Amino acid sequence: MDPQAAKLIGAGLATIALSGVGIGIGNIFGSFVAAGVRNPAAAPRMFGNVLLGFALTEAVALYALVIALLILFVF
Amino acid sequence: MADLGNPLEQFEIRRLIPIEVGHVDVSFTNSSVFMVVIVVLVTALLLIGASPRAMVPGRLQSIAELCYEFIANMVKENAGTAGMQYFPFIFTLFMFILFANLLGLIPFSFTVTSHIIVTFAMALTVFIGVTLIGVAKHGFRFLSLFVPQGVPFLMLPLLVPIEIFSYCFRPISLSLRLFANMMAGHTMLKVFAAFVVALGVLAGWAPLAFIVALTGLEIGIAMLQAYVFTILACLYLNDSLHLHH
Numbered sequence: 001m002d003p004q005a006a007k008l009i010g011a012g013l014a015t016i017a018l019s020g021v022g023i024g025i026g027n028i029f030g031s032f033v034a035a036g037v038r039n040p041a042a043a044p045r046m047f048g049n050v051l052l053g054f055a056l057t058e059a060v061a062l063y064a065l066v067i068a069l070l071i072l073f074v075f
Numbered sequence: 076m077a078d079l080g081n082p083l084e085q086f087e088i089r090r091l092i093p094i095e096v097g098h099v100d101v102s103f104t105n106s107s108v109f110m111v112v113i114v115v116l117v118t119a120l121l122l123i124g125a126s127p128r129a130m131v132p133g134r135l136q137s138i139a140e141l142c143y144e145f146i147a148n149m150v151k152e153n154a155g156t157a158g159m160q161y162f163p164f165i166f167t168l169f170m171f172i173l174f175a176n177l178l179g180l181i182p183f184s185f186t187v188t189s190h191i192i193v194t195f196a197m198a199l200t201v202f203i204g205v206t207l208i209g210v211a212k213h214g215f216r217f218l219s220l221f222v223p224q225g226v227p228f229l230m231l232p233l234l235v236p237i238e239i240f241s242y243c244f245r246p247i248s249l250s251l252r253l254f255a256n257m258m259a260g261h262t263m264l265k266v267f268a269a270f271v272v273a274l275g276v277l278a279g280w281a282p283l284a285f286i287v288a289l290t291g292l293e294i295g296i297a298m299l300q301a302y303v304f305t306i307l308a309c310l311y312l313n314d315s316l317h318l319h320h
Binding site for chain 2: 048051052055056058062063065066
């Protein structure tokens with residue numbers, strides 16, 4: 001197989017990781033909303049953890065981006 | 076089609092004052108200019124903000140006090156009173172990354188943290204510092220960090236290498252998170268800006284509205300990434316100071 005074609009396919013496959021990240025981020029904020037409706041007084045205190053969890057999960061999406069860019073431009 | 080330019084051109088390092096020490100290139104680059112601007116701005120904010128010393132703070136003093144209190148609370152909560160010793164470092168880290176990220180959003184400016192070497196230098200400093208602090212405080216007991224509590228003895232040969240690897244992965248993940256967020260955000264802005272120019276007056280307002288929304292998101296991400304870098308540094312410091320207790 002032509003290496004350039006293989007690189008493009010590899011980069012495309014790397015974006016499959018984004019599905020997991022989408023589920024993860026939706027999970028974080030869904031849990032926050034569900035818990036916030038049950039206990040509105042505790043919600044502002046937990047918001048810092050929500051943002052931390054979001055950023056950590058978003059980072060996995062960016063690792064996938066870096067892998068895609070590595071495949072395309074470095075190898 | 077007009078020349079759409081290169082969205083990656085904004086990350087180019089340009090030497091402004093070429094300096095060479097032996098065979099090492101230590102030129103004053105456009106990145107250095109922005110680092111100097113960051114340091115000057117942060118110092119000015121804190122020095123001029125703290126100078127009135129009013130009991131009822133004015134606007135600038137309020138901002139300076141809010142920044143201090145935010146990070147002080149973060150360090151105290153996540154690293155305990157033993158961690159307050161390292162507060163100046165954590166505060167510097169937070170203010171530098173915050174200002175670096177925000178300054179990069181000004182059109183025609185340069186984002187210092189969009190280069191992996193800058194973020195990796197900071198993350199490596201945190202990692203080496205935290206490891207040295209842990210070893211200095213606990214000696215050989217520091218290795219108990221890699222042995223989680225309540226694990227059956229037979230699982231240790233599998234678990235300990237994984238723990239060590241995930242510990243050594245920390246500087247990579249810390250630096251990569253900040254770098255990728257900044258680079259991806261700014262590249263996206265540049266790509267949409269090229270669309271605005273390409274679509275011209277008739278349809279160019281659609282990507283322009285998107286750029287406005289995206290810049291708002293980027294401001295939020297700039298602040299969030301500074302917060303996440305700092306709070307992770309605090310958590311790693313807590314791990315080292317208090318092992319697993």
